[in-house]
Amino acid sequence: MAWLLPGAGYLLIGQRTRGLTVGISVLTLFLAGLLIGGVRVIEVPGFDGTGQRQRDVRVIHEIQEKPWFVGQILTGPACLIGGWFSIDLAHQRIPRSHGRVNEIGTLYTAVAGMLNLMAIIDSAYRGASRQG
């Protein structure tokens, strides 16, 4: 649940302010990254630069090629929706951004995912502490 909606883990254990603060911050950071670098900063594994599905994909090789996706996907379904748009734009031959804006957009989206991972772990820990 905390992965589906950033901050929802805190909401489930009754920490509304913390949940809203974390959720809004993570989603704002992720959307800011997409705004800065364009939605094509999300490079979906299994698809090439033109949005065509690759055949005979090796998972480890794909993760090595697109390591930032590991951080980005931790943001939750927002990344899946962004990835879908990214593939759609690739089909339309809309180019990716380059240089610093691409790097900064990628960094924003990946950091948002990693912050969400910290929030997921912390909310799970706090929930378990309350039960135990």
Place this chain on the structure above:
Amino acid sequence: MPAMVALLSQVWSRAPFVAPLPVWNYWYLLLLPLVAAIAVVYKSIRCGSMRQVPREAAILFVVILVVMVLAAGALAGLVTLLEM
């Protein structure tokens, strides 16, 4: 102010989320929102009470910025030294 208006008009003349923002000359300012978000989320996780978060996050925000500026200065000094 005219520069800000020019930048905003450039931003909205492009398709948001499709084309990148025209921030090539201001890229270093993008450090500020990133550091702010990291400080707020990190302190929201670490602090026992949410009342402490604004103050703690502001302190962390300043500390990160100061350390990054010092690190940038040190690296710039090192590069200048190596170029001599």
